[in-house]
Structure formats: structure tokens, C-alpha cells
Amino acid sequence: MENTLGIGLVRQPNTVLFGPGQRRQLGRIAASMGKSVLIVTDERMAGTDSFADMVADLTAQGLTVDSFTEALPDLPRSNVLAVAERFGANPPDLIVGLGGGSCMDLAKACSVVLRFGGDVRDYFGEFAVPGPTVPTIAIPTTGGTGAEVTNLAIVFDDEKQMKMAIADASIVPDVAIIDPELTVTCPPGLTAATAADALSHLVEGFTARPKNPSPDQLATEVYVGKNRITDVFCEEGLRLMNRSLGTVVETPSDLAARSDVMFAAYCAGMVINTTGTAAAHAIQSPMASIGHTPHGIGVGALLPYVMRANQPYAREEFARMADILGVGGGLESLDDKGRAAIARIEELLAAAGVPLELESLGVSEAHFDQIARSAVTARRLVLNNPAPLTEDFVKKLLARGVANDRSWWAAP
Known part of the structure; x- marks a missing residue:
């Protein structure tokens, strides 16, 4: 989990124009x-x-x-x-x-x-x-x-x-x-689902593997790892989500909150252009064929378990996330700070109405093999995840999610 090259890379439009109106x-x-x-x-x-x-x-x-x-x-x-x-x-x-x-x-x-x-x-x-x-x-x-x-x-x-x-x-x-004004009439369910999706992009982008790519990889691969520039976008996006995600769900007409969440989503897009997403997205895709859950709700529901599984492999990133989210004060160990960050992300997901367990999405033990087999075929996403993503790992993670087991476990 070290960017030994000190590389920074984003791919982006020629012009980005942001603001109401x-x-x-x-x-x-x-x-x-x-x-x-x-x-x-x-x-x-x-x-x-x-x-x-x-x-x-x-x-x-x-x-x-x-x-x-x-x-x-x-x-x-x-x-x-x-x-x-x-x-x-x-x-x-x-x-x-x-x-x-x-x-x-x-x-x-x-x-x-x-x-x-x-x-x-x-x-x-x-x-x-x-x-x-x-x-x-x-x-x-x-x-x-x-x-x-x-x-x-x-x-x-x-x-x-x-x-x-x-x-x-x-x-x-x-x-x-x-233009955030265009989101004011967005239905509440869609507002929540898309915001949860953007939050998951930021979390997975911030904790993705830095790949220290070669020149050939930069020219031929889309996902070349987290880096100095993507981290800047992640930090700003997480800060804005922390401030305004709850407000935009509770008060959809709040244009300032809409602007914050939309800017955070833009930041997240800039991140995943280079880092890609990881386990939550790899698992959600086959999971969606079972319960037909909206994408943002599915990745949001998986995120608590994915974060717990990844935290031992990305301790410094999760600890830094606690400081960004304002929950790291007074905590000294990386693990304590990382757990505080995960708990705060869960609070934001809950504020968006995302279920923090998987059974309500139609997932049961009978589906574990099917989901796991398909999830690990998403190789670009598998290689982004800080923890090794095997079929067995996915099945154990799903079992935690169905059981709503959000205790602090060292491995799924």
C-alpha cells in the first residue's frame, strides 16, 4: 500500500464547469x-x-x-x-x-x-x-x-x-x-442511492492499491492505482459527503447540500477514472441479479463488510479517513482511528436509508457460491482491492453481511 513512485495521475475532461445555473x-x-x-x-x-x-x-x-x-x-x-x-x-x-x-x-x-x-x-x-x-x-x-x-x-x-x-x-x-439545480427534483430514493454510490467510490478509491505502474501500463491500462492526485480528490469528496449527505436526504431542496454532494460525486468520478473501484462493486454486480437492488444501495450495503475486511490491509488510509471525517480526535492507534472512520461511514449510509445488512436485499447462503464465482472474475476490480479477493473470502464476507455481523473482526 505504498506509492513508491510518488506518481500522480488523473484523466479528465478539457473543461469542467460547476455551479448552480x-x-x-x-x-x-x-x-x-x-x-x-x-x-x-x-x-x-x-x-x-x-x-x-x-x-x-x-x-x-x-x-x-x-x-x-x-x-x-x-x-x-x-x-x-x-x-x-x-x-x-x-x-x-x-x-x-x-x-x-x-x-x-x-x-x-x-x-x-x-x-x-x-x-x-x-x-x-x-x-x-x-x-x-x-x-x-x-x-x-x-x-x-x-x-x-x-x-x-x-x-x-x-x-x-x-x-x-x-x-x-x-x-x-x-x-x-x-449544475446542482438539476438535482433538486431528483426523487428521494434516487438521491440516496446515487449519493451512496459516490460515497462508495470515494472509500474504495482512497483505499485502493497503489500499483506503481510502468510506462507501458499507463498507456494500456485504465486502472493504474491510487496516487497523489486521486487522494486529493478523495479527501475533498469525503469531507463534503460528511458535511452534507444527511442534509440532502432530509431536505432535498437545500441547494447548498445538493452542491456539496454533487461536487463530491464529481470528485469521486475523477478518482475512479484512475483507481477504479474494488470489492464492493465486484460483489454487487452479481448480487444485483438476485434481488434487483439499485446499484448504489447494493454497494452501500456491502461497504461496512468490505471496509472491515480491508482495514487491516489499509490501516493508514482508514486512519487518515477518520481525521478527514472529524472522528479521529483523541484516538492514538491506527486501528482505533480506522474503526472510527468505518463507523462514521456507516452513519452516513444509514442516513441515506441504505440497509446495513444483506438479507433484506434478498441474499441468502444459497447464493454465496454463485455470487463469489462471478465476483472474482471482475479481475480489474479484484486487483484494486487491498485484501486478497478470493471466492472463499467473498463467501465469508457475504456470511457476515447476511448475519448483520458488524463486530470488529480481524478477517471475514
């Missing part, structure tokens, strides 16, 4: 990037005044505007195919992804297919994109995924019934416009 800059920014624009979003967002205002702004700047408003949750491959069929003969100069993570991932996936053709499957994996894609602008309407700044597009292959990813620096959005 900043969506009104869309037209001017887009006009500097082309003459025709395709907006991809979902049906709910397409019916809002904000969407109509953005279309009017783009039109007033002289752009030709088309839209695809059928984006679905857990972005299905069929969405990408539909956009390619509808707009492939006359691709736009730029694409705007407006909405949650699936809408922004749709924009990124389409930026590849509309530039290079073929099937989105042709680009699954790391660095499989031939070169620059159709320019994109990402505008999030939830505070959680960080997809507005990431080099990932997660696509559910609805024929193969599995999630796949385009992982390539070429698909990082050119511009991210992050």
Missing part, C-alpha cells in the same frame, strides 16, 4: 464545438422545462438539434443500436448526454459508434477505441455516478445478459457541465 452556458459552449448536436436523455428529463430551455438555448446559438429521449436505466446495448440506426447516416458534430449515469454513458458509447461504425461490442475492453470520438458534453442530473468525467461507458448486453464496458481515455467527455 451553469447549464445556461450550454449553447455558447456547444456552438464553439460544431453546428449540429444530438441530445441523448430519458423520457422523464425530456418532459421538463430545463430540457426545453436547453434545446431553445442551443437553437438560439444556431445549432441544429436532434434528440433521442428513450435512454433506459442500466444502459442496454439496444439503446446504442437504436441511436446508431437513427443517426448513423448523418452523425452530429457533437453529442450531449443529459441525465443520470446511463444517459451519459449512452452519449459516450454513441460517440464511438457514430464515429467508427460497427457494433458497440467491438469496443468493449480497455483501450479498444481507435482514436478521437465524436465530441461530447455531459450534464448530470443526479449526484452520484461521476459519469460526467469518467473514461467508462457501462453497457448491459441484453442478448448476453451481462454488463460490459468501454474503458478508454478517448471517451472522457470533452466538457462536463455540473
Whole structure:
């Protein structure tokens, strides 16, 4: 767990614009990037005044505007195919992804297919994109995924019934416009789930393995470990979540709290671009097929057990987290501080309404083998986790979660 190279690395958009009301800059920014624009979003967002205002702004700047408003949750491959069929003969100069993570991932996936053709499957994996894609602008309407700044597009292959990813620096959005006002009308359940997801990104990014990558690894691998720059984003994101996560759930109209959580989610996106996520995300993916729990709730429910399992392998990181979260005062040992940090993260998860056990998510002992076998196949995530992630380890961790055993154990 040592960054012996002292390396710092993030991959990021050319421009990030943050702040209440900043969506009104869309037209001017887009006009500097082309003459025709395709907006991809979902049906709910397409019916809002904000969407109509953005279309009017783009039109007033002289752009030709088309839209695809059928984006679905857990972005299905069929969405990408539909956009390619509808707009492939006359691709736009730029694409705007407006909405949650699936809408922004749709924009990124389409930026590849509309530039290079073929099937989105042709680009699954790391660095499989031939070169620059159709320019994109990402505008999030939830505070959680960080997809507005990431080099990932997660696509559910609805024929193969599995999630796949385009992982390539070429698909990082050119511009991210992050306007907290767009999250004020976000439903409470979605607010909580996306905030829990962002919190898990920050925890897993801060405690991920530093990999001390070679030049070849930097050029060919997306997840090259935690480093000096990602730690800066983690610390700021954790501080903001600690201050405002509870408030944004209790008082959704609190714009200051919305701004804090959305900025924390942006920080988390900047982190996982380089560190990746780890055990909680590796286990949640197969677990979701059992109870169909929203992603953020699933990773949040796993996090207490993953943190306990990882703490002996990342003692200094968890101890530092206690200081960031304001719960390390008066504690001297690394282990005591680390436990205080874990307890505080659990308080934040509980404030978001995340169940801190797994049985209520439909998981039972009968599912352990199935989940464990699938979880360890997510090799990029497995290699990020500070504790060795084996099938046996996963099954023992799941047993703790089903039993709601959050005592202080040295190993699952």
C-alpha cells in the first residue's frame, strides 16, 4: 500500500464547469464545438422545462438539434443500436448526454459508434477505441455516478445478459457541465442511492492499491492505482459527503447540500477514472441479479463488510479517513482511528436509508457460491482491492453481511 513512485495521475475532461445555473452556458459552449448536436436523455428529463430551455438555448446559438429521449436505466446495448440506426447516416458534430449515469454513458458509447461504425461490442475492453470520438458534453442530473468525467461507458448486453464496458481515455467527455439545480427534483430514493454510490467510490478509491505502474501500463491500462492526485480528490469528496449527505436526504431542496454532494460525486468520478473501484462493486454486480437492488444501495450495503475486511490491509488510509471525517480526535492507534472512520461511514449510509445488512436485499447462503464465482472474475476490480479477493473470502464476507455481523473482526 505504498506509492513508491510518488506518481500522480488523473484523466479528465478539457473543461469542467460547476455551479448552480451553469447549464445556461450550454449553447455558447456547444456552438464553439460544431453546428449540429444530438441530445441523448430519458423520457422523464425530456418532459421538463430545463430540457426545453436547453434545446431553445442551443437553437438560439444556431445549432441544429436532434434528440433521442428513450435512454433506459442500466444502459442496454439496444439503446446504442437504436441511436446508431437513427443517426448513423448523418452523425452530429457533437453529442450531449443529459441525465443520470446511463444517459451519459449512452452519449459516450454513441460517440464511438457514430464515429467508427460497427457494433458497440467491438469496443468493449480497455483501450479498444481507435482514436478521437465524436465530441461530447455531459450534464448530470443526479449526484452520484461521476459519469460526467469518467473514461467508462457501462453497457448491459441484453442478448448476453451481462454488463460490459468501454474503458478508454478517448471517451472522457470533452466538457462536463455540473449544475446542482438539476438535482433538486431528483426523487428521494434516487438521491440516496446515487449519493451512496459516490460515497462508495470515494472509500474504495482512497483505499485502493497503489500499483506503481510502468510506462507501458499507463498507456494500456485504465486502472493504474491510487496516487497523489486521486487522494486529493478523495479527501475533498469525503469531507463534503460528511458535511452534507444527511442534509440532502432530509431536505432535498437545500441547494447548498445538493452542491456539496454533487461536487463530491464529481470528485469521486475523477478518482475512479484512475483507481477504479474494488470489492464492493465486484460483489454487487452479481448480487444485483438476485434481488434487483439499485446499484448504489447494493454497494452501500456491502461497504461496512468490505471496509472491515480491508482495514487491516489499509490501516493508514482508514486512519487518515477518520481525521478527514472529524472522528479521529483523541484516538492514538491506527486501528482505533480506522474503526472510527468505518463507523462514521456507516452513519452516513444509514442516513441515506441504505440497509446495513444483506438479507433484506434478498441474499441468502444459497447464493454465496454463485455470487463469489462471478465476483472474482471482475479481475480489474479484484486487483484494486487491498485484501486478497478470493471466492472463499467473498463467501465469508457475504456470511457476515447476511448475519448483520458488524463486530470488529480481524478477517471475514
